[in-house]
Amino acid sequence: MMCDSDNGISLENLSKFVVKRVLSDSPDRKLIFVEGSLEGHEGAAVLILEKKAFDEKTVRALCSEESVLVKSFVNDLYSTYECFPNTKVNGIKTTLIYPATEKHIKKFERKTVHIIQETPEIYKNITLPYILSETFSVQWVYNILEHKSEVEKIVFEDSDKDLGFILVPDLKWDGQTLESLYLQAVIHRRDIKSIRDLTTKHIPLLENIQTQGIKAIEEKYGVLQSQLRIYVHYLPSYYHLHVHFTYLQYDAPGINTERAHLLSTVIQNIQLLPDYYQKATIPYTLTEADPLYETFCDKGLLKKSTVVQQYPPTANHVSVDNN
Amino acid sequence: MMCDSDNGISLENLSKFVVKRVLSDSPDRKLIFVEGSLEGHEGAAVLILEKKAFDEKTVRALCSEESVLVKSFVNDLYSTYECFPNTKVNGIKTTLIYPATEKHIKKFERKTVHIIQETPEIYKNITLPYILSETFSVQWVYNILEHKSEVEKIVFEDSDKDLGFILVPDLKWDGQTLESLYLQAVIHRRDIKSIRDLTTKHIPLLENIQTQGIKAIEEKYGVLQSQLRIYVHYLPSYYHLHVHFTYLQYDAPGINTERAHLLSTVIQNIQLLPDYYQKATIPYTLTEADPLYETFCDKGLLKKSTVVQQYPPTANHVSVDNN
Numbered sequence: 001m002m003c004d005s006d007n008g009i010s011l012e013n014l015s016k017f018v019v020k021r022v023l024s025d026s027p028d029r030k031l032i033f034v035e036g037s038l039e040g041h042e043g044a045a046v047l048i049l050e051k052k053a054f055d056e057k058t059v060r061a062l063c064s065e066e067s068v069l070v071k072s073f074v075n076d077l078y079s080t081y082e083c084f085p086n087t088k089v090n091g092i093k094t095t096l097i098y099p100a101t102e103k104h105i106k107k108f109e110r111k112t113v114h115i116i117q118e119t120p121e122i123y124k125n126i127t128l129p130y131i132l133s134e135t136f137s138v139q140w141v142y143n144i145l146e147h148k149s150e151v152e153k154i155v156f157e158d159s160d161k162d163l164g165f166i167l168v169p170d171l172k173w174d175g176q177t178l179e180s181l182y183l184q185a186v187i188h189r190r191d192i193k194s195i196r197d198l199t200t201k202h203i204p205l206l207e208n209i210q211t212q213g214i215k216a217i218e219e220k221y222g223v224l225q226s227q228l229r230i231y232v233h234y235l236p237s238y239y240h241l242h243v244h245f246t247y248l249q250y251d252a253p254g255i256n257t258e259r260a261h262l263l264s265t266v267i268q269n270i271q272l273l274p275d276y277y278q279k280a281t282i283p284y285t286l287t288e289a290d291p292l293y294e295t296f297c298d299k300g301l302l303k304k305s306t307v308v309q310q311y312p313p314t315a316n317h318v319s320v321d322n323n
Numbered sequence: 324m325m326c327d328s329d330n331g332i333s334l335e336n337l338s339k340f341v342v343k344r345v346l347s348d349s350p351d352r353k354l355i356f357v358e359g360s361l362e363g364h365e366g367a368a369v370l371i372l373e374k375k376a377f378d379e380k381t382v383r384a385l386c387s388e389e390s391v392l393v394k395s396f397v398n399d400l401y402s403t404y405e406c407f408p409n410t411k412v413n414g415i416k417t418t419l420i421y422p423a424t425e426k427h428i429k430k431f432e433r434k435t436v437h438i439i440q441e442t443p444e445i446y447k448n449i450t451l452p453y454i455l456s457e458t459f460s461v462q463w464v465y466n467i468l469e470h471k472s473e474v475e476k477i478v479f480e481d482s483d484k485d486l487g488f489i490l491v492p493d494l495k496w497d498g499q500t501l502e503s504l505y506l507q508a509v510i511h512r513r514d515i516k517s518i519r520d521l522t523t524k525h526i527p528l529l530e531n532i533q534t535q536g537i538k539a540i541e542e543k544y545g546v547l548q549s550q551l552r553i554y555v556h557y558l559p560s561y562y563h564l565h566v567h568f569t570y571l572q573y574d575a576p577g578i579n580t581e582r583a584h585l586l587s588t589v590i591q592n593i594q595l596l597p598d599y600y601q602k603a604t605i606p607y608t609l610t611e612a613d614p615l616y617e618t619f620c621d622k623g624l625l626k627k628s629t630v631v632q633q634y635p636p637t638a639n640h641v642s643v644d645n646n
Contacts, residue, residue: 010397014390014406019383027376028574030353034382049382049406051374053350059357059372060342062415067337069417074333083337083372083417087407090415092385094392094406113572114549117587226437226625231580248581248608249436251351257554258571260580264440268604272596281591285571302549 009038009098016040017047017096024110033108038098046104048095061089111287114302115258119281122301123196130292131193131239138240144168145188155183156216163208164188167216170244172253178221181247185209192241195234195266196282200274206267209243217245231260235284258285332361332421339363340370340419347433356431361421369427371418384412434610435628438581439619442604446519449622453615454516454562461563467491468511478506479539486531487511490539493567495576501544504570508532515564518557518589518605523597529590532566540568554583558607581608 011017016039023046025032030051038045052058067085097104118127143149144166153175158164165185169175173182187205192198198206214225229246233254236242243263246252254260269276286292288305296302334340339362346369348355353374361368375381390408420427441450466472473491476498481487488508492498496505510528515521521529537548552569556577559565566586569575577583592599609615611628619625 010394010402011392011404013388013392014386014408015388017386019379019386022379022382025377028352030374030376032377032382036386047382049377049385051353051377053353054348054355054372054374056342056345059345059355059370062372063337063340063342063359065336065338069334069336070414071333077420077422079333079419079421081334081417081419082414084410084414085337087410087413090410090413091393091405091407092413094404096402096404097400098402099400112550114547115552115571116549224437224626224628226439227435227628229438229579229581248438251579255579256552256574257578257580257583257585258552262580262606264604264606272599272602276595279595281587283585283587303547305547305550 009041009096011038011096014047014094017045019047020044023105023108035100035105035108041098043099044101044105045096045098046100046108048097048108050093052091052093058089106289111289112305113285113287114293114296114305115283115285116296116302117281117283120278123282126292126295126299127235128196130295136239138238141186141238141240141242142190144186155220156212158208158212159188160208161188163205165209165213165243167213167245178223179247180250180252181217181221181223181245182250182252183213183217183245185213185243185245187241190240193239194236194241195232195261195277197241198266198270198277200270203267203270206263206270210263210267213243213245223247229255229260230263231255232263232266233259234261234282235286258283332364332419334361334419337370337417340368342370343367346428346431358423358428358431364421366422367424367428368419368421369423369431371420371431373416375414375416381412429612434612436608436610437616437619437625437628438606438608439625440604440606443601445624446605449615449618450558451519453618459562461561464509464561464563464565465513467509478543479535481531481535482511483531484511486528488532488536488566490536490568501546502570503573503575504540504544504546504568505573505575506536506540506568508536508566508568510564513563516562517559517564518555518584518600520564521589521593521600523593526590526593529586529593533586533590536566536568546570552578552583553586554578555586555589556582557584557605558609581606 018037018039020035020037023033023035032049034047034049036045036047037043062085064086067083069081069083072080072082116122140149150168153168154166155169156167165187167183167185170182170184173180187209189205192202210230213230214228217223217228218225227248229248231244232241233244246255273279293302297304341360341362343358343360346356346358355372357370357372359368359370360366385408387409390406392404392406395403395405439445467489476491477489478492479490488510490506490508493505493507496503510532512528515525533553536553537551540546540551541548550571552571554567555564556567569578596602616625620627
């Protein structure tokens with residue numbers, strides 16, 4: 001039933017996996033992370049299950065007598081069913097992590113997210129000292145800029161030291177599927193950490209990224225300006241200014257309004273008010289696992305949350321006195 | 324195999340559905356819309372398939388000998404498989420529309436989306452005349468404000484005619500699951516179409532919505548301010564100012580940076596620059612099916628797009644001369 005290879009474990013079915021608890025799930029993406037153990041083995045295991053996407057071939061295979069329909073309801077021209085197809089055309093992507101460390105479990109555990117309204121004072125007194133105290137290495141960025149790595153990936157380069165940048169595919173993109181197009185423009189200058197540092201003098205740089213990035217993408221991939229989402233993150237994932245270019249219809253991670261700032265809006269805000277990003281209160285999100293969360297709670301800028309529960313409270317919550 | 328009820332059709336399996344083409348799909352959500360026909364029946368049919376989300380009960384049922392694993396690879400502590408479970412624990416949500424009209428097919432067809440940078444001139448000369456010429460009825464909004472409908476749903480009301488609003492659950496929300504909390508604050512004033520109309524004099528209104536909305540939600544649902552995303556849409560779906568309150572970790576529709584404007588940022592922009600929303604270039608998105616798309620193309624403000632194709636071109640595209 002089970003055979004241990006040199007470095008890992010290999011299962012023939014899921015009978016040995018003992019569910020302990022759900023770490024987190026995404027009902028939209030049909031994805032779940034489960035903590036458990038393996039019968040006959042010590043220590044924790046993490047099981048990741050994700051339903052597979054449909055493609056035309058699978059749909060054609062599904063349309064057979066083996067796909068049994070159980071009717072939910074019929075209303076005029078609409079009828080709904082649960083379909084039980086032959087298992088061969090309906091597999092589930094499955095990943096097992098064993099032995100799973102405390103770190104794996106923490107990583108997949110649902111983390112409560114908070115939004116903080118960062119005033120200029122909070123930036124100066126809390127965020128900036130934190131950024132400077134952490135050694136966020138951007139050596140990998142310098143390696144790209146110095147042509148020491150990923151040279152073959154460069155889609156476009158403007159080598160001007162003030163206005164220039166390198167356009168490369170994001171690691172998340174396969175470089176091929178235009179529906180998930182994702183590139184990053186990384187600037188040559190090394191003195192801009194984030195949008196907080198931007199002022200009037202950076203407008204030529206920002207406009208250069210916009211104009212030449214759009215042109216390079218249209219020439220190489222045939223995707224129009226109006227089909228691109230061009231934005232920066234705040235907080236960014238690394239503190240060297242970079243601009244994201246994604247296909248507008250692609251739900252890329254981090255495109256929500258509380259994280260992504262359209263480059264066109266950034267340029268305009270500085271045009272309307274030269275010190276916009278020094279004066280503005282800018283929101284950012286952080287999880288309760290983030291060291292900054294504790295700092296904000298200690299200073300009374302965020303409240304400690306209770307985990308969101310079902311509303312109305314279930315019997316368990318109401319009868320807590322009986323325990 | 325098939326029985327026609329009074330108004331619709333009822334299938335026992337999927338053997339009679341003949342696939343014509345995929346109208347659109349969402350690989351992330353594991354959802355697909357397919358155009359086809361039904362053997363022995365005239366006219367078009369639309370088949371909608373969506374994989375089901377996981378819950379703990381299903382996962383426990385899945386962990387059995389009947390869930391056969393086919394190994395993809397083992398690497399150290401990580402092993403990946405395709406899992407073929409008993410079909411009973413792995414159903415697919417299925418909807419059939421028959422007979423499907425041209426309108427159904429259009430509705431589910433993938434639509435290319437474009438982003439337009441709306442300058443004040445474009446607003447004045449194109450968007451505003453369009454809004455005014457279309458009879459977007461907001462009678463249903465007035466019914467809520469006048470307590471003629473949905474009275475029992477009101478979560479909070481401030482009846483002040485200048486600063487007041489009604490807070491109601493959004494139609495998309497079940498009113499219970501806090502993880503998908505979604506409320507709308509609808510203002511009593513009837514003279515504000517969208518953020519384009521906002522100026523300094525509206526700050527007390529906007530701040531009132533923010534302060535009292537947050538307070539009402541914390542009191543009723545126990546969700547903290549820092550766990551809320553509070554925003555307006557541009558373009559809005561109806562032209563009577565309303566503010567969305569959603570749970571921060573819920574990926575509600577329309578929270579992308581090109582559509583959603585955080586209320587805190589809107590208030591601040593007006594504080595920094597009283598006529599920000601009259602001066603600003605504001606982006607908005609529209610599909611090629613939108614009447615405004617043709618207008619923008621005619622005026623040279625948008626280019627006609629080709630459908631995004633695989634890159635690099637496949638053999639089919641290269642050898643087009645051979646056909």
